[in-house]
Amino acid sequence: MAKFSIATVFIASISLLLALSNSFSLENPTDRRILVLVDDLALKSSHSIFFSSLQTRGFELDFKLSDDPKIALQRYGQYLYDGLILFSPTIERFGGSLDVAAILDFVDSGKDLIVAADASASDLIRNIAAECGVDFDEDSSAVVIDHGSYAVSGTEGDHTLIAADDFIQSDVLLGTTKIEAPVLFKGIGHSLNPANSLVLKVLSASPSAYSANPKSKLSSPPSLSGSSISLVSVVQARNNARVLFSGSLDLFSNKFFKSPVQKAGSSNKYAKSGNQQFVTELSKWVFHERGHLKAVNVRHHRVGETDEPAIYRINDDLEYLVEIYEWSGSSWEPYVANDVQIQFYMMSPYVLKTMSTDKKGLYHTSFKVPDVYGVFQFKVEYQRLGYTSLSLAKQIPVRPFRHNEYERFIPTAFPYYGASFSTMAAFFIFSFVYLYSK
Amino acid sequence: MGKSPTTKDDAQALFKSLRSAYSATPTNLKIIDLYVVFAVSTALVQVVYLAIVGSFPFNSFLSGVLSCVGTAVLAVCLRIQVNKENKEFKDLPPERAFADFVLCNLVLHLVIMNFLG
Incomplete structure (x- = not known):
């Protein structure tokens, strides 16, 4: 009972503090x-x-x-x-x-x-x-x-x-x-x-x-x-x-x-x-009535899907979306610019792309994951004169193909397959001819 | 003027002597030679094909060519061991040489199948 009342007082004082710090x-x-x-x-x-x-x-x-x-x-x-x-x-x-x-x-x-x-x-x-x-x-x-x-x-x-x-x-x-x-x-x-x-x-x-x-x-x-x-x-x-x-x-x-x-x-x-x-x-x-940006709702997924994967595979096609708003003094208004760039970054940017906007604050782009595996980051570094700087980083690993994900039975390689099998057949025939010729 | 017919005659004499010498080769060695020629020519065809279509898929190319080259090398080894005029392997029975050859070929083709993609 005593514990309960202490908790109540604590919660009440926290909410009072929140109300005061307007x-x-x-x-x-x-x-x-x-x-x-x-x-x-x-x-x-x-x-x-x-x-x-x-x-x-x-x-x-x-x-x-x-x-x-x-x-x-x-x-x-x-x-x-x-x-x-x-x-x-x-x-x-x-x-x-x-x-x-x-x-x-x-x-x-x-x-x-x-x-x-x-x-x-x-x-x-x-x-x-x-x-x-x-x-x-x-x-x-x-x-x-x-x-x-x-x-x-x-x-x-x-x-x-x-x-x-x-x-x-x-x-x-x-x-x-x-x-x-x-x-x-x-x-x-x-x-x-x-x-x-x-x-x-x-x-x-x-x-x-x-x-x-x-x-x-x-x-x-x-x-x-x-x-x-x-x-x-x-x-x-x-x-x-x-x-x-x-x-x-x-x-x-x-x-x-x-x-x-x-x-x-x-x-x-x-x-x-x-x-x-x-x-x-x-x-x-x-006093921050103008030029204050915020980025919310950062998300990414494979093209054609909606769930955010925990890992990407090399050469996947992915889509990256972020919403950027500017504070107008009383409300958050969509921020419209044509120079917001996304980096797909591991030690250096492998992909650097300007994002397109729908003029309602949503920025999006899609690109192909490079043919390199490792731990990458989605990075948005947006620093413009007078605006607060935006610096977003989200880590994402990229894995190589699994051994059963490689392409098989490639038409270009059929002559090589033919050569291998014909050599085997030749070995078989040669063995018979060699053993029974006398 | 009199030089070039002489060279031609020399070449003809050379080929003639080579042919007569080769006809004295035992039949089983001739069979091995035919087998080696087949393997090497298949490898050459693949190299020409690679030059035309490019190096993708490279693993298939490697396994195709290496199966031919490997076969040729093993066949040459067999030929050395079963040649009666080669005194180095006179203690080695030809049956044993052939068994070695078969075993090596099995291992080679197992590797090739794994690498073929």
Whole structure:
């Protein structure tokens, strides 16, 4: 009886836990709870359009001062948040137990992160960025200056307010609607670590940009210049955690969202900058409202059969099917592409075939098992810019013919059969002739 | 001018002497020779056939040709042993030589049948 009640309590608490953790899951990959760390709570009103767009999309924002001693990302080993927004460029040391290692652990466990730096970015923020392959300009007084494509304003300034329109060409990152107006940017530039293959430049500076202190005379060549300067970058880790780095906090501000923009040397004047569209679309990607793929219902069988065999024979004809869906923010939609490939793999791919799709998410192909036996794998390695990576592997052994499965009585071989039997007959006749001739 | 008739005459003389020498061969050795010629010519026919149709099925080709070649080799062995002019095997009775020949042939054809496919 006591055992029974303990089990009941256990099951009840498990189901309660499941009900409470209404968050990022395999079936619903969009984030829910987001911690926003700010230097100053005034940011809550100066960046309110960005925050309210997140809230209307269903995110629960939890604002905290970055030196709040009660900051905690996890409790009892469970993460309290699915995403973290660091709008605190000047903080030297977080309150509570949060530090660089804790933030990297957060990302390593598949959670998402947005980091905005600014002209006076602290070493802490630079360290987080450096760990993700983003190197902000080491000169702490340097900002990005562009005398070629600055934003035209009433007074002739120092050209640190940049109108950038060199976006990455990717619908999954920036949405299908083209961003017409340039994006206003005022802050520091960064370069990408060439050793990191996961980091992508989303918004790059124009070829005439450079990174320097605008108040002092330029005595030596700037360390960062031209379109190798990245203004906004993203990282998608191998565990599909997504991280956004921006060199400008003002990029997200109401002021930049609403201000008109005109790029120097261009007669096009836009009533509203591209910031709002750019930031909204990019945040959709970062918080897994777009570009999240899942593969389900992987199956294979011999052509003409429906059951999955435990083993194939060489030269069998087989069929392989997989369904791939993309998360649209509210439901799983069929993913349509013409470049999903299957490998039949043993040390190296023996078969590499592009699968055809029925446009409803089902991908299928059929091929002949090669004339080689051993332990093979069905492999789908699908890595496309902006999409979560799919990596499926399923092991399957392939056996040779059984001794009674070989072809027999082949017409081509009849002369050989004839020769063998005629030799036997000749031996028989020869024996008689040899023994009885005298 | 006088050279080529001389060569022709030489060749004719050679064949004539060979034929007369061979006619002196005992009948049982002649029978063995006929048997060897049959086996070797069957093997040659199969090699020509292989050159025409290709090497599939190769196991059948091997067993067909090896049965002919094996038979020829065993028959030559028998001929060496039963030849009266061969002093090396003068202690070996021809009955014993023939029994060896039959046994070896049985083993050969058993292997050939297994490999024929």
